Amino acid sequence: MAAHSLRFLAPTLPSHSLSPISVAAPPTLRYPLLRLPRLSASAHPHSSDLVPVPAPSVLSSDNGISGGSIAAAASAIDVDAVTEAELKENGFRSTRRTKLVCTIGPATCGTEQLEALAVGGMNVARINMCHGTHDWHRQVIRQVRRLNEEKGFAVAVMMDTEGSEIHMGDLGGFTSAKTEDGEVWTFSVRGFKAPLPERTVNVNYEGFAEDVKVGDELLVDGGMVRFEVIEKIGPDVRCKCTDPGLLLPRANLTFWREGSLVRERNAMLPTISSKDWLDIDFGIAEGVDFIAVSFVKSAEVINHLKSYIAARCRDREISVIAKIESVDSLKNLEEIVCASDGAMVARGDLGAQIPLEQVPSVQHRVVKICRQLNRPVIVASQLLESMIEYPTPTRAEVADVSEAVRQRADALMLSGESAMGQFPEKALSVLRSVSLRIERWWREEKRYESTELNDVASSFSDKISEEICNSAAKMANNLEVDALFVYTKTGHMASLLSRCRPDCPIFAFTTSTSVRRHLNLQWGLIPFRLSFSDDMESNLNRTFSLLKQRGMIRSGDLVIALSDMLQSIQVMNVP
């Protein structure tokens, strides 16, 4: 093997022992479901109204993180079947770097549809707790896990909390309701017995009638439909339609006074409601990989949730993604991103809280901050909105997707397009082909080196890892290597490499299926599960032989290898 090795005379990191992955059902607490409270009377899980119930016997082998499959595969190497096919067909350089998240809904919850999305490049399946029942979500999660086991995908699952947003009710079973110019509709917190009275919609926030004033403007879904408040009668608020359109079930509501978003007591609502805590317990029990927190206002809530999760699952990781979609989240942006394991630019609600023309610059800022702080970032909402109804995107949508790829966001997300649209697979394939095309253009123009990265390390040892990754990425670009290999137990070194956005793909070898799924959200990483030792020489030889057997690399390919056990950079040709 022609190996050139740069070794840094630095203390090597303590090597973590390979702990077998066993999954115990976490203790699950249950407490009564409350309505969205008027003020911050959040029924917190630590409060005394908890009613413990027996822990569910979920987390069997079908969640894909059981010890069994790992033992069986100990001598082999696991890689996503879709990536493997892509590598064999098109070679290293052409693998997609931008990751894709699909919201699962009625259009995509069947096994066949989920499989089609996985084959089409879905890296993460998102379930939105605003909709559906726990049974429905459980089915989806288990189907994804089963597909991973049976078909060799590595699709991660992200649960998105409802949060304390103000939204409409269910429209009494109708899928939509049309409003006309000048019509008077009633928004009410009263609990109606079905069917709803004509031109009436429910509102989930008890303080609604008290917070709004006559003359306020009421925006549905950030302005898709607009009303003016004309009268308040007890719990009922009568509003005249000024901008007609379609009302959709559970659409978001904001109200504006003299051109500004009204933030009265509704601004005091807890970020994580009592219903969200129930959903979070459900997510922990079902072993989701990511929890995305809606309407984050401060770093505190993220820290709180992270310690809540840490106390309940000791043997695996659930990453917390902060959704940037409120005015408050923008005020505390850096702190929030720092506290989180990743962020989402949730442009849907963001566009209802700040003027639309400010959304692009905010997106740019969030993507940049995440890159600097080494946190994955997802750009979400309306990327291909027209594809909910039509099989081809608009030129403007393609330009929007291109811009997110050009900014080198880690991931792009489909919402309604995949949840309830008519062309979920087509929408995914547009994201895929636009990503590939823009990434190629970017590489051809050799634009990879532009961003100057700040230091993120908090210890000297981390600082060494960071310098190694920065140097390795630069070497990879200058030497035009075929791939970077990184052996990482926690995934940290892989994320540091991804942050450099190098020109070649990054093969990230990790010992755990859970870390492997987590890495699936990060730009340019091709996560493999492989049990490896502290002996890099033997790891490399084994990897080369396993990958060669499967036709994923060839003799002569130029590779740079790093590991978080041995802080070194090796440059070599595959023997």
Ligand SMILES: Nc1ncnc2c1ncn2[C@@H]1O[C@H](COP(=O)(O)OP(=O)(O)OP(=O)(O)O)[C@@H](O)[C@H]1O
């Ligand atoms: N589990 C589900 N069941 C039924 N419909 C769903 C489900 N998930 C999503 N949808 C539909 O797809 C649409 C888009 O989904 P998505 O979750 O991305 O949007 P959203 O409601 O705008 O997100 P958020 O509430 O997080 O701001 C929803 O408005 C809803 O109509």
Ligand SMILES: CC(=O)C(=O)O
């Ligand atoms: C995704 C989401 O929550 C939003 O865009 O509002």
Ligand SMILES: [K+]
């Ligand atoms: K949500």
Ligand SMILES: [Mg+2]
């Ligand atoms: Mg939202």
